[in-house]
Amino acid sequence: MVVGGLVEQRKQLASFDISVLCLELRNELKGYYIENIYHPEHSSILLRFNKPASPEKHLIVEAGRRIHLTRYAVKKPPKPSLFCSSLRKYLINGIVEDIEQPNFERIIVFHVTKGKNKFKLIFELFSRGNIILVDEEEKILHALTYRKMRDRSIIRGEYFKFPPPSSLNPEELQVDELSKHLTKSKGEVVKVLTRLLGIGGVYVEEILKLAGIQKNLDCSMLTTEDFKRIHRSLTMLLEKRRNIHPCIVYSNAEPIDFLPFPLSIYGGYELKFYSTFNEALDEYFIGVVFKEQKIRKKEVFLSRLNEQKRILREQVEKLKNVEVEAENCKKIGDHIFAFSGELQTLLNWIIKAKDSLKDWVKVAEEALHKKSLGEKPFIYFKSLNAKDKILEVEIENLTFSLNIEKSIYQNASTYYEKAKELRGKALKLKAAIEETKKRIEELEKSVLTIEFETEKPVKLKEKKWFEKYRFFFSSEGFLVVSGKDASSNEAIIKRYVEPSDLILHTDIPGSPFTVIKTAGKFPPEKTIYEAAQFTACYSRAWREGFSSIDVYYVNPRQVKKTTPSGEYLAKGSFMITGTRNYIKNVPLRLKIGVTFEDDEAKVHVAPPSAIESITKYSVEISPGDEDAKTVALKVKKMLAELVPKEFKQKVLGLPLEEIRSQIPFGKAFILSRKIAE
Secondary structure, three states, rough: OOOOOEEOOOOOOOOOHHHHHHHHHHHHHOEEEEEEEEEOOOOEEEEEEOOOOOOOOOOOOHHOOEEEEEOOOOOOOOOOOHHHHHHHHHHHHOEEEEEEOOHOOOOEEEEEEOOOOOEEEEEEOOOOOOEEEEEOOOOEEEEEEOEOOOOOOOOOOOEEOOOOOOOOOOOOOOOOHHHHHOOOOOOHHHHHHHHHHOHHHHHHHHHHHHHHHOOOOOOHHHHHHHHHHHHHHHOOOOOHHOOOOOOEEEEEEEEEEEEEEOHHHHHHOOEEEEHHHHHHHHHHHHHHHHHHHHHHHHHHHHHHHHHHHHHHHHHHHHHHHHHHHHHHHHHHHHHHHHOOOHHHHHHHHHHHHHHHOOOOOHHHHHHHHHHHHHOOOHHEEEEEEEOOOOEEEEEEEEEEEEOOOOHHHHHHHHHHHHHHHHHHHHHHHHHHHHHHHHHHHHHHHHHHHHHHHHHOOOEEOOOOOEEEEEEEEEOOOOEEEEEHHHHHHHHHHHHHOOOEEEEOOOOOOOOOOEEEEEOOOOHHHHHHHHHHHHHHOOOOHHHHHOOOOOOOOHHHEEEEEEOOOOOOOOOOEEOOOOOOOOEEEOOOOOOEEEEOOEEEEEEEEEHHEEEEEEOEEEEEEEEEEEEHHHHHOOOOOOOOEEEEHHHHHHHHOOHHHHHHHOOOOHHHEEEEEEEOO
């Protein structure tokens, strides 16, 4: 946003942005079901959406700031928070029925239906923001933050109320109402309009520019014609939402704003255009958040650095004091030895004097009298502490204490021992100082390298719906998808099967349901055979060590979930009616192959003929007793030997799990390998 000639980076969505975004999100997500929910940071949640035969979509929401679809990987916590678990309980598998923006406020509401239950997931994007789940009766089930406010409360179990309107609704605003509000307002028109409309300062500036009105003009100077021009410009801006051309605005190569369409106030600025507003917001905020993360990380390191510098100053000062004290103790010991005879004489006199005078005060007075006369060794006497039996003496401007109950040599030894102890302490302090200096050096390097070491956002590859199941493309190009367990069997049949598809299964319990996606064409025999082989390999026949098995196929109309009265079908099971088309004695054989896309190795597991149609490098497996991890290690080494030398390291770098997870029932036997031609 341009303010007084200065460019400020915009940090949150305005209500105008939300009005555009709401329509786009409705088109993108209506009919999708919520597959999962994550809580990566306190104020943020990530929702994963899916829909039969449609790409998976991720929505990032940061309360009080932003909401948009994202194509970037978001780090997920190892365990869900209590709030996240609560949202999952009510919303997972719920269908998005509608998305709305109430009263043109900075609020988006997702209407979600799960079975017979209806919910509202409310995202408040103003102030500190909030995320609130409301039931059909408008009662609050859960909220990110619970608050009691003057005009409403966000408390579990209470009825939800939207905040009072913070501004006029620009979609319903008539010119008479606008002129009435502007006439009774004081101050610059840009500030007044921003407050009245609540659509964001950048859009108000555009309205005034289109209307030909100076933004710093006082409202009292506006005429009836000005009111009309402002209203016409507002209407024009609202109508532009029908044909958006999203972009990010750059100033000196830095992103400063995001727009659903270019604005004239940014004439001369660099613009980068995107196909959707969500995409523009995603690219903009990923950069803003990444920059903020670097700043926060730098601040943390600077805080640690300053703390270590403080510790170093204290350690250096302490070392200095310890060394001075150690040197002083040694000096005292040396003086005691140098003047041992005279000091011992003084000690002996004090002890005898006490016996005759019976009073320590008198002993001290007598010693001071003798000192005043210049008698030795009394000239060294300074004071006497009768309670602690301490004699304080001063020799050559060095004052120190002697214990009356110890000999002179014992007193000297005490000082030498203390000097030794202090020197040991000094050595430890020096070692600690060196460690602190190392930490400071490391932290200083970290601060300098944060710009390069901070992990950059990773863009997710668009995941197709079938990639979460077992799948392959037949040698004739048909997509074949197979369930991994009861839940995925159920999902594939219920969500992804179309009337023209073929469904394959075996008579053995524990077999996957496999679907050939035909796109309206009846698949050739080879494709059906490959799909049958895939089904056979992932059936229980593999675990039992069968060499072959019969597989049948039917059309979707023959697969039903309903059962006769009194009977029950477990999850992932279906009734098959009508004639079954059998493929007899299908051999249990799979091939694990590798291809190279964008210079990266990619693992494929499919029937032999399907693998051979896409790669020359493969290893064949059959049912066996060797565990999957061992088989996977051997397969990876074999593939590395087969591929050209320049690809060997890429194959060896493949995660073992990519191969191990594809081996049926965790056991196999390696039959052969395909030699590169």
